Every structure is written in C-alpha cells, then in structure tokens.
Amino acid sequence: MLKAIRPIKLQFKHKNIFYIALDGIAAIAAFNIIQPFFQMFGKHLGASDFQVALINSLPALASIFVLIPGAYFIESAKSKKAITIKLVFITSLFYVFIALVPFINSQVKSWIYVILIGLMSVPGSIFNTSWQSFFSDVFKGKVRNYAFAIRNKYATLIGLVTTLLAGQILTNFPKTDEQRLYVYQVFSILAFLFLILEVYFLSKIDSPVPKEGKSEKSILPKWAEVKANRRFIVYTITSFIYYVSWQMGWPLFFLFQVDYLHANELWLAIINVSGAITSVLSFTIWNKIISKYGNSFVLIIAAAGIALNPILFVFAHSLTILTAFNAFIGIFGAALTLTLFNNLLEVVPNESKTMYIAYYNTLMSVSGFLSPIIGVWLYKKTNIYFAMDFVGLLRFTGTYIFYLRYKSEKRMAKTSY
Secondary structure (H helix, E strand, C coil), rough: HHHHHHHHHHHCCCHHHHHHHHHHHHHHHHHHHCHHHHHHHHCCCCCHHHHHHHHHHHHHHHHHHHHHHHHHHHHHHHHHHHHHHHHHHHHHHHHHHHHHHHHHCCCHHHHHHHHHHHHHHHHHHHHHHHHHHHHHHHHCCHHHHHHHHHHHHHHHHHHHHHHHHHHHHHHHHHHHHHHHHHHHHHHHHHHHHHHHHHHHHHHHHCCCCCCCCCCCHHCCHHHHHHHHHHHHHHHHHHHHHHHHHHHHHHHHHHHHHHHHCHHCCCCCCHHHHHHHHHHHHHHHHHHHHHHCCCCCHHHHHHHHHHHHHHHCCCCCCCCCHHHHHHHHHHHHHHHHHHHHHHHHHCCCCCHHHHHHHHHHHHHHHHHHHHHHHHHHHHHHCCHHHHHHHHHHHHHHHHHHHHHHHHHHHHHHHHHHC
C-alpha cells in the first residue's frame, strides 16, 4: 500500500505535509466507514429518537469534563506527538467494543451502544485538542494553511469513496437486518484498523524538539490572562453562538432524511458523498481566497452558505433534490472547515496554546451536548419544517455576528497603524 502511495509524495513540498495528508486519509477512512451510519446503526439496535439525539449529544457532554484536564495533561507531557499517538490508539479500541454490542442479547443494548459512543469521545476529544496543538507546532505561517488545505482535500476525496462504498455494501449486500448488523460489525473492525494505520503515519511526522523546564505559567494561564485576550474571547463567543445553531440541525437532518424521505444507508452515503465531492473540488479555490482576503472574511461567506442548508432541506421533496442541495452546501462546508480552525489558531497565543484550544473546544462541547437535544425537542413540540426554518434563522443570526466581529477587527487594525 505504501509503495503505491509513494509517487504521490512528489506533489508535496515537505515530508511532514505528505504524512499529515496520509494521517488525514486514514482518519477520515476510519470515520466515514462507520460514523455517518452511527445513527442508523442505533436504529437497527432499537434506538429511540431521544437516543438518536444522544448519539450527537453524549460525545459533547463527555468532552465538557475532560478537555481542560486533558489539555493540562498534554501540556505537561514531554512530547505532544507521543500523547497524540496514544490517544488515537485508545480511541481505536472503542470501535472493537462497538462491534461486540450486537452480540448482547438484551433490550438495553441500544443504551450500551449510545454510552459507548459517548465514552469514545473521552480520548477522542482530548486527541482533537492534542492534534490541533501538535499541528500548529509542526506547521507555521502560510505553510499551516497550505498543509491543512492539502490534508482536507485528499482526506475528503478518500472519505467520499469510503462512504459511498460503505453505503453500497450496507444497502445491497445484507438480505436481512441481522445480516446488516454483521456488516456494521465488520465496518467497526475496519475503522479500528484504519486508526492503527493513522498511528503509523503520525509516528513518521518530524515534530519540534520538546522544550525543557516548562513553567507552570506556560501550562495553565490564569483566567485574568484569558479575559485580557480580547481577540480570543470575541472569537470564542461568536463561534459558540454559531455552533448552537449549527449543531441544533444535526439530528434533524438525519430524522428528515430517514423518517420523511425514507433514506436507506445507500442514500445516506450518496447524500454525504455529494457534499464531499464539491468540498474536494473547492478546497484549493477556498485556500486561494483565504490567502487573498483572510480567514475572518471567508468565514462569513462559509457561515452564510451553511445557514441555507436547513431552509433548502424543507423544500426537498425527494432524495434526489436533497442530494443536489447537499452538493451545493458542500462548497461552503469546505470553507467553514478551513476557516473555523485557522481563525482559532490566529487568536490563540503561542504560550499556553493547548489550554486556550481546550477552553474553546470545551465551550463548543457545551453547545454540542445541548443543541441537538434542543433541536429534537423543538421538532417534537412543533414540526420538522418549523424546526428547520428556526435553525436556518439562527444560523443567519450567527453569520451576522461573525460579520460584526470582522468589521470590529478591521477597525482595530486601522487604529493600530
């Protein structure tokens, strides 16, 4: 496999960019072979609508309690690379546990499944913070934007192939629901193997030599220092407002596709892939636009595009139309992925970087826990169409707040000259 990949290395400017791209490919393959179908897997295990919402919410709830202690642990470690690799391995073991759930002969197996997904986010969320901090240590300046765009471009390409194949197999191969559960189990084991491959690719990245004798100040900033970082506080608050509207829609999209348009696994894969294709095709273009106009400006465009998604969904009366809408939204999804991360790295200081990222991710996890549950509650109290329109309106409100942040930064930049 590595021999087949080696010629691609000529397209990359540096060894680290090559291996960070392979890291992304392995990670997205593990994610896309099973996670786009997590909720459907739960349905086959007997999960209720509330449990479907928890599949979105519980990982975020677990993250709330572990991100900040985890960040302290990461900063205290001698090597961010080593701890990042260990966290990938621990996360991979949960896929093995998930593969065993269908063997449980009990009605509580759907709850065990939901709880396992929640617990998996404990090492998984700490890994995200560790990886972000590790990535920002390895790549600096404009190279960082380039490396992240390259990683996302190739990862998304492999991810869409993986999702489409998984959807085809889940729909056409099993003849009964029992056989379909066996396929889910196989996919869980494959996800485990892909993460083991990710461990190997991460191990090949050259990382900066760890600094000796970190002071306590460099590890855990005081709250007064955090509050004094106005750019970080403003970006965190504006992001939180948008995340609430963004994450409220996640379970609603799934329920609309499955309960209203009767999508099966293949259609779920096709819908996901349609957005992934346009994301792959637009990553390079967005990276050029970001280089010219900056991350803050492009974030406004991306947020507005994603805000259209729930509003367009309610006009989709067939899965074919829904697929076309998702392809259109995928263009903005690529920009949102790039700019949310790049904006964060622009506002965190080099000192205590991991802790600042953990503070940010913890607040986003609060939204990740509450917002899907609120979204399903609103849907149950009203209807899917009102809930979708409400989410769209909230997203446009969040987009406007991103715009106000951008204008404020422009004014501050002018007065500083």
